[in-house]
Amino acid sequence: MGTIAKSRNSLAFFFYHYCHSRDSFHRQNFYYCCSFSATSSKTTNSGRDIVESPNHFLKSARDWCRSRSLRNLDDALGLFDRMLHIHPLPSIVDFTQLLTAIARMKHHSIVISLIKEIELSGIAPDVYTLGILINCFCHLNWVDCDFSILARILKLGFQPNYIILNPLVKGIYLRGKIAEAMNLVNKMEKISYKPDIATYGTIMNCLCKIGKTNEAIELLRKMDEGNLNVVIILIDGMCNAGKLTTERELFNTLLTKGSQANVQTYTIMIKGLCKEGLLKEVMVLFEQMEENGCSPNHFTYNTIIQGFLQHNETSWVVKYIKMMVDEGFSANATTATILINLLSTNQDPSHVYVLGVLMQLQQIA
Template identity: 35%
Template sequence: MGRLNASLILPSVVNGGRRYLSNSHSSSSVYSFAPHIDALSKKPMFVSRKGEKYDCFDSVGDAWIVFNKMVDKYPKPPIVEFNKLLAAVVRMKHYAVVVSMCSRMELVGVSHDVYSLSILINCFCQLGGVGFGYSVLGKMLKLGVEPNIVTFSTLINGLCKQRKISEAVCLFDEMVKKGYQPHLIVYNTLLNGLCKIGSIDKAVRFLRMMEGRGFTPNIVAYNTVIDCLCKLGLIKEALHLFSELKVKGI
């Protein structure tokens, strides 16, 4: 992966990271959280081995069996194989387990890449630890691993879940300025966040901005804004927006 020039480090990321890291959450200490986070995993870890295909795990115990075999191998499997396993555990929603696995990978000398670190950021965000997600981002920049659109989208989603909408919008704006092309899902995530906090004026402006930037809002985007307008009693505005759906053939 290419190195990210220091001048391209997003101001909102750096500033947000400083805020989050002020309580000793430095990028070098991010994995110190791993031993304690397992308690947040609410599903039991039953072991019932079925196979070693990453999409055929009966339980997270199966994943641990395969993972332990992988880390004990010499030479170690390529990072892409670990990423497949981590993604399978994420699909089972065992986010805390992924954090522990990533910590173990680092201890045995497996070099992370942008995908494994983005998976780790997602898990921290799912567990409500956006601050630790920023710490991982800082680690990526330190290692010269260039974040991708998934990395930033994951952080934006995490911020929205914690109702830190202004910070999410700031990160989105800086991401676009630096040339990253956000996916429609990112737009919809921000729209939903703005509507949840009742910022309907900003939500409507954001919807128009999507159109201005060449993105065609889908039915999910319109439904989100129309629903918010109705809940706020702005029925006339909701009907006007609804009529646009017919005109645009959505």
């Protein structure tokens, strides 16, 4: 009971401080959002009043949220209003599932206001609820509020996890505060919280996107792990940065450590080789991929076709189109756009032939 009261008081203080410290625009927006659930209809998506028992209703609500079929805000607010009038009140788990569904609709301000209503109803949020709250603040670019929530999470004795840390780190990076984000991770490590693969992946992805690939490599060394998903992020970052040599080194390191490269890794490598015009290496890698038991997918084929088109290797384009169609895949919109642009600029008969082959074998998807 003491923990619940403590949680309620701390978050109630936060919301009070928030509403009185933000500028007038944000305060008006916050209070406006808070009015939604008070006026929401007690109906389901069929428009009929809910008359079933509380247990049956909650089971239906859980199933609806878990199935990801809840996509209408009015329906979600109707469920929330009904849940607040059930006695005894549903658990925080039930409310969190509904909040997750609403956050998935990208109504982040409304989620914040609903969490306030849950608090005022006497239900203490758990670490997952607070994770949703942090995520919503990040989407609204209110990162300062995230730190307030993080401080309360630690004060309440919750163990932060990737649900809490990842959105916060990402939000800080998106604001360009790289040192601040790394400082946060370092502080978390000092209090015995070791960031997981997902957190490191988030950091590396942000570093690569802003061109700080060397820092990303250093972070990989610090991890001292060859996790495939993290290495894929780095290989993709090097590809986008045009650092083919580093991309090759990472790819080869992955193979020499005994890790099995997947179709995504091969496709990223093929993309990097295509960008540099190394088409013979592309063909060798494609064969190596199949020999290693990794089947190409539609992304792989489209990447190769686009690369060969851009370097005017139409005979090879036709070959890979036929292979792609034989495997049951089709050209995507990017491939079609490249081909159409080539036709509109130079009217090369070979490009007309390629388009004819493509249309004859399978219509562009």
